[in-house]
Amino acid sequence: MxxxxxxxxxxxxxxxxxxxxxxxxxxxxxxxxxxxxxxxxxxxxxxxxxxxxxxxxxxxxxxxxxxxxxxxxxxxxxxxxxxxxxxxxxxxxxxxxxxPPWAGVLPPRGGWRAEPGLPAPDALRAMIGAAVAEFRSRTQELAPEDRTRAELDRIGREIWSRTVGDTSLPVRVAHAAQSLGFLRSEAPVALFSSGAWLRLRTPYGSVAVRRSGLGALDVSVR
CATH class of the missing domain: 3.10.150 (DNA Polymerase III; Chain A, domain 2)
Structure with a gap:
C-alpha cells in the first residue's frame, strides 16, 4: 500500500x-x-x-x-x-x-498569468455574503407552489453567474472557495488565467473554472 x-x-x-x-x-x-x-x-x-x-x-x-x-x-x-x-x-x-468525467480534464500545469480587477479579500467576502442573503430572501418570498427545484435553480444561476469586480470570474467560484475553507480572513487572494481557465488562488487552496464560450481550448487531459 x-x-x-x-x-x-x-x-x-x-x-x-x-x-x-x-x-x-x-x-x-x-x-x-x-x-x-x-x-x-x-x-x-x-x-x-x-x-x-x-x-x-x-x-x-x-x-x-x-x-x-x-x-x-x-x-x-x-x-x-x-x-x-x-x-x-x-x-x-x-x-x-x-x-468521473471531470477527473480526466484538468487545468493546464503552466501558462498562468495574473488577472487584474479582483476586489480586496474583505470586499470579496462581503460580496459572497450579499449574494447568499439575496438568494435566501428571493427564495423565501416565493409562494409555496412556485418554490420548485427549477425556480430555485434559475434564481441560483442568475445570482452565482454574476461576475466578481472587474473580472470575468463567476461569483460561484468565490462562494466555493469560501465554502471549502480556502477564503479565510487573513489569506491573500489572487486571480490567474490560462487559456480557457480561470483560477482563484489562496494559500489554502484554489478553485478553477472554465470560461464559457471558449469550446475545448487549452484542456489538459492527463
Whole structure:
C-alpha cells in the first residue's frame, strides 16, 4: 500500500478538512491525486458549484518503500479521509476507482498569468455574503407552489453567474472557495488565467473554472 508522509500534522488536518467538505456535498465524491517529489495536488469537484477545487499538500518525503517517483490516481474521497492519521501525519492511498468525467480534464500545469480587477479579500467576502442573503430572501418570498427545484435553480444561476469586480470570474467560484475553507480572513487572494481557465488562488487552496464560450481550448487531459 502506498503511504503518503505529509509534512506535518497541520497538513494532515487541512487535507482531512478538505476531504470532509467535499463529502458534505457528495457522499460518493472522488478525488484525483497527482504527486511528484514532495508536492501533492488533490483535485475534487463539489457538484453544487460546478467548479474544480485544488488543495496542495506538502509531503515530508515522496513515498514509502521506494515506490515510483510520481503518483497519478483517482480514489474515493471517503476512503482517503478514513486513512488520514493526523497524529502520524500520514495517509494511505486507497484502491483506484473509475474516475468521473471531470477527473480526466484538468487545468493546464503552466501558462498562468495574473488577472487584474479582483476586489480586496474583505470586499470579496462581503460580496459572497450579499449574494447568499439575496438568494435566501428571493427564495423565501416565493409562494409555496412556485418554490420548485427549477425556480430555485434559475434564481441560483442568475445570482452565482454574476461576475466578481472587474473580472470575468463567476461569483460561484468565490462562494466555493469560501465554502471549502480556502477564503479565510487573513489569506491573500489572487486571480490567474490560462487559456480557457480561470483560477482563484489562496494559500489554502484554489478553485478553477472554465470560461464559457471558449469550446475545448487549452484542456489538459492527463
Amino acid at each position: 502506498t503511504v503518503l508522509h505529509l509534512a506535518d500534522e497541520g497538513e494532515a488536518a487541512d487535507l482531512a478538512a478538505f476531504l470532509s467538505r467535499l463529502i458534505h456535498y457528495d457522499r460518493s465524491a472522488a478525488v484525483r491525486l497527482q504527486a511528484a517529489g514532495t508536492a501533492l495536488a488533490v483535485f475534487g469537484r463539489p457538484p453544487s458549484f460546478e467548479v474544480l477545487a485544488i488543495r496542495a499538500v506538502r509531503l515530508a518525503k515522496p513515498y514509502e518503500k521506494g515506490l515510483e517517483v510520481t503518483l497519478d490516481v483517482t480514489v474515493s474521497a471517503g476512503e482517503l479521509l478514513e486513512s488520514v492519521d493526523e497524529s502520524a501525519a500520514t495517509a494511505a492511498v486507497p484502491q483506484a476507482v473509475t474516475g
